[in-house]
Amino acid sequence: SQQGEEDPQALSIQEGENATMNCSYKTSINNLQWYRQNSGRGLVHLILIRSNEREKHSGRLRVTLDTSKKSSSLLITASRAADTASYFCATNTGNQFYFGTGTSLTVIP
Amino acid sequence: NAGVTQTPKFQVLKTGQSMTLQCAQDMNHEYMSWYRQDPGMGLRLIHYSVGAGITDQGEVPNGYNVSRSTTEDFPLRLLSAAPSQTSVYFCASSRQGSYNEQFFGPGTRLTVL
Numbered sequence: 001s002q003q004g005e006e007d008p009q010a011l012s013i014q015e016g017e018n019a020t021m022n023c024s025y026k027t028s029i030n031n032l033q034w035y036r037q038n039s040g041r042g043l044v045h046l047i048l049i050r051s052n053e054r055e056k057h058s059g060r061l062r063v064t065l066d067t068s069k070k071s072s073s074l075l076i077t078a079s080r081a082a083d084t085a086s087y088f089c090a091t092n093t094g095n096q097f098y099f100g101t102g103t104s105l106t107v108i109p
Numbered sequence: 110n111a112g113v114t115q116t117p118k119f120q121v122l123k124t125g126q127s128m129t130l131q132c133a134q135d136m137n138h139e140y141m142s143w144y145r146q147d148p149g150m151g152l153r154l155i156h157y158s159v160g161a162g163i164t165d166q167g168e169v170p171n172g173y174n175v176s177r178s179t180t181e182d183f184p185l186r187l188l189s190a191a192p193s194q195t196s197v198y199f200c201a202s203s204r205q206g207s208y209n210e211q212f213f214g215p216g217t218r219l220t221v222l
Contacts, residue, residue, distance in 0.1 A: 031208055042113075042199055042213035043152070050208065088151060090211075095159055096167060097142070097211065099152040 004089055004100035012106040019076040021103040023089030024069075030092045032065055032072050037086045037102070046074075046087075081109045110135050115200050115214035122190040122221045130185040130217050132200030138212070139205035141183040142167070143175065145196040146216075152199065158183055159205060190221045 004025035035043040049056045049065045062075040089100045116131045142157035154167030158177040174186040201211040
């Protein structure tokens, strides 16, 4: 399997704290994307970082990419209860997308 | 725009039965794909299409067929359902190209008895 893996599998934090989740993947990539999935729903795109980029910001999200280590991290700052969801990284090689196993984030009000 | 729609939302089949999961998008996206999501496994690509008349296999294609006769529709067929195909199925679409986000449908929860 070419799936990536997220770490940790589950994360529980207090509202207002920062949440960091990591993604490791196996092959060379065109880009890496992060998605959020609320319980029972489809995935929603959060942010995309290209293989030649090292860091990207979008609102309260910060993504880093280290292609030499085949890893990425997603930082959510000042978390809110509404951020409670599962987060997945996805890598793209050609026309195929490979999703990681996900991090389940719980933000406690 | 409705985005990506999937029907049905829930389905129960008996082993050996066949069915088609429907997927449609109204964003004129060239790329469409089907995934299955199992606990602890993330999403795995079943089949994808880069345009009408063009389909290709993903990571886990066995037991599934697809066709793409129009830009809008991308149905997934289970020819002879097996309990191992119990899963949640998601359809997604995007503009063609490597740097485009995928838009996902709400999913179909399939149980094969």
